[in-house]
Amino acid sequence: MATATTDADRDRRRTAFLARQPYGLLGISALLAVASAGLTPTAAERTAVVVLVVAALVLQLCWGRVAARTGPGPGRASVAYYVLRWVIGAALTWLNGFFSFYAAAGCFDAGELLPGRRRARLGLVACSVPLATAQASGLAFRGGQEWLVFAGLLVANNVLLTVVGHVFQQQEEQSLARAATIAELERTNTALQRALDENAALHAQLVVQAREAGVADERRRLAAEIHDTIAQGLTGVIAQLQVVAAAPDPAAARVHLDRATGLARHSLGEARRSVRDLAPVDLAHDALPRALRTTVARWSEQAGVRAEFTLTGTVRELPGGVSATLLRIAQEALANASKHAGASRLGVTLSFMGDEVTLDVRDDGRGFDASAPPGRTGTGGFGLDGMRARAEGVGGVLAVESEPGGGTAVSARVPWARDEPRHEQ
Known part of the structure; x- marks a missing residue:
């Protein structure tokens, strides 16, 4: 312009x-x-x-x-x-x-x-x-010499005019070329500005999409968190209260009532912790092996099923996200076993192997058809999907092996960076 x-x-x-x-x-x-x-x-x-x-x-x-x-x-x-x-x-x-x-x-x-x-x-x-x-x-122009001088002046003037005209013509051409270059630069700048505006709009759109995707991921994570903690705790409370309602012996009823109270308090602690930082309360003071041992023992007492925890390999310190993920997977697997398996025995194994850590939960319950679509397995569907999503969220994989009457095995493998050994059990 x-x-x-x-x-x-x-x-x-x-x-x-x-x-x-x-x-x-x-x-x-x-x-x-x-x-x-x-x-x-x-x-x-x-x-x-x-x-x-x-x-x-x-x-x-x-x-x-x-x-x-x-x-x-x-x-x-x-x-x-x-x-x-x-x-x-x-x-x-x-x-x-x-x-x-x-x-x-x-x-x-x-x-x-x-x-x-x-x-x-x-x-x-x-x-x-x-x-x-x-x-x-x-000059008098009376002889040839005067006319010769006039001719020389004429030639000199023409040469001078030619040189001056050539210089002016070059300047005009340069001016036109410069104007064309400036016009081309302006067109290029306009196109560049248009591209920058489009990139800014695209960036803003990507930011919005990333924010929406983050919100969706956070919602899914919160849903899984509530399902793995508060919902499971309330399910246990209901089960204990149902036993209390049907128990003829006041002493036995009192035992189940105490268990229900303990589950309610534990769920309340999980709810408060979820509001605070969404990290498992069992990992607040203990490393993953000790938290798993405590979780298995508490589940065994509440479910009345024999359960054992086994630790193999050299214990190493894991990132907080990996520890929380494995603990949540174990809690969900135990909840599924309590609700659906009807098992008499269950084993939880935590293995530190080279460049990965593995969590295995096996029971001898009624099992199910692992090849059936979600929702037809009899396990509720969301629990297995939630465990699989959690494992994938930290770069791991989840495998489920089961068959009707043959028990169930849940295995989660998560890679991790090597670190110095930490002998905490």
Whole structure:
């Protein structure tokens, strides 16, 4: 936009200069002619000068109106104007050499008024004639030497005009090339700005999508967290209260009531912890092996099923996310065994092996068809899907092996970076 404005201003200034310069040169020539009245001694010559000056003024005024009507660019009217101005300028120069300034007006606008380079060049040659005449005004032109000097002046003026015209033409071409380059840069900058705007809009869209995806992931994680903690704890409370309601012996009822109270308190602690940092409360003070041992023992007491915890390999410190994931998988597997397996024996094994840690939960319960679609396995579906999602969330995998009447085995394998051994059990 700025380049277009600059080019328009330059064109307006050029047009104004070409329109006004004949008036200025004619005025300068007239003032110098008055100051050098001795160059036109006779009254007839002076009268001719006045008539020609008036004719030049009338010609300039008429051309100004014609140019305003026809617009810029060479044509028949411009050629006629150029020729008439040259004739008047040459005649004035012959009468008084100082009028060569007016005759030189054609050197500035030959390219604007005469069509084609050849005609413009002929116009410049014609302008050089009154210039050379003015420069040789002291010669009598009575012999060959004077004409030879005049011819030399004519050639010198043409050479000078050619060099100056070539320089101006090069400058004009460079100016046009620079303007084209600037225009191309502006187009490129516009396209670049458009691309930047599109990238900014795309980035904003991606940020929104990432935020929505994060919210969805957090919702799924919270759903699994509630399912693995509060929901399981409440299920245990309900089971213990159902036993209390059916128990004829107050002492036995009291035992189950205490268990229900303990489960309720544990679930309350999990709920408070979930609000605080969503890390398993059992890992608040213990490492994963000890937390698993405590969880298995508590489950065995509550479910009335023989359960054992086994630790193999060299214990190493795990990232908090891996420890929490494995503990949640174990809790879900134990909850599924309590609700669906009807097992008499269960084993939990935590193994540290090379570059991975493995959690295995096996029972001798009724089992199910592991190849059946989710929701038809008799396990509730969400528990297995939740365990699998948790394992994948830390870069691990979950495998489930089971068959009707053959028990169930849940195995979670999670890779981890090697670290120094930590002998905590």
